[in-house]
Amino acid sequence: MSGIYNRRMQDLVRNLLAALGEDPDREGLANTPKRVEKALKFLTSGYDADIDLVLNNALFSVDYSEMVIVKDIDFYSLCEHHLLPFFGKCHVAYLPSNKVIGLSKIPRLVDVFSRRLQVQERLTSQIAETIKEKIAPLGVAVVVEATHLCMSMRGVEKQNSFAVTSSMLGTFRSDARTRMEFLELIKLRSASAMRSSAGANLVCIDE
Numbered sequence: 061m062s063g064i065y066n067r068r069m070q071d072l073v074r075n076l077l078a079a080l081g082e083d084p085d086r087e088g089l090a091n092t093p094k095r096v097e098k099a100l101k102f103l104t105s106g107y108d109a110d111i112d113l114v115l116n117n118a119l120f121s122v123d124y125s126e127m128v129i130v131k132d133i134d135f136y137s138l139c140e141h142h143l144l145p146f147f148g149k150c151h152v153a154y155l156p157s158n159k160v161i162g163l164s165k166i167p168r169l170v171d172v173f174s175r176r177l178q179v180q181e182r183l184t185s186q187i188a189e190t191i192k193e194k195i196a197p198l199g200v201a202v203v204v205e206a207t208h209l210c211m212s213m214r215g216v217e218k219q220n221s222f223a224v225t226s227s228m229l230g231t232f233r234s235d236a237r238t239r240m241e242f243l244e245l246i247k248l249r250s251a252s253a254m255r256s257s258a259g260a261n262l263v264c265i266d267e
């Protein structure tokens with residue numbers, strides 16, 4: 061990252077520190093605005109990412125029709141309601157029709173959508189929809205398991221601070237056996253927490 065920082069964002073962070081009752085000029089906080097800006101720019105760098113560039117040279121035509129699975133992809137994102145982290149594991153599977161994505165590109169795709177202000181449900185469906193759009197597979201499945209600091213740190217419904225969301229498209233939606241094979245292979249920490257991605261904004265309580 062270049063040494064040129066947005067003066068305006070640093071001023072905003074200084075004001076925020078003052079509004080919190082802090083002295084932005086004390087030694088420990090002197091460089092905090094610069095660090096916060098750098099951190100936030102990195103954590104939201106997914107907005108600037110070009111999906112086609114990320115997937116460049118990694119879409120291959122194949123004669124292969126078995127399930128492709130990449131599981132336990134670590135991700136870190138920011139909840140758009142509180143600007144606090146939610147993080148965990150993402151599991152991705154698809155059934156190719158005639159194209160596959162280089163395996164190393166799947167975690168990159170997860171990074172692109174997690175390095176934004178997000179809600180877990182939208183993160184889940186954006187990953188699935190992008191794979192569907194780029195390689196037109198027979199089906200795509202994405203499961204995201206995450207801990208939400210906006211819930212656990214604030215003591216809001218602690219039992220729900222760990223949430224599981226899923227997006228099942230194509231054969232993963234229409235064929236229970238395909239779906240079960242995938243779920244069996246990823247062995248969810250909390251299978252009972254499984255629910256559809258239909259109900260938006262349930263993961264992080266908007267308060």
Ligand SMILES: [Zn+2]
Pocket residue numbers: 139140141142143144208210211264265
């Ligand atoms: Zn939140």
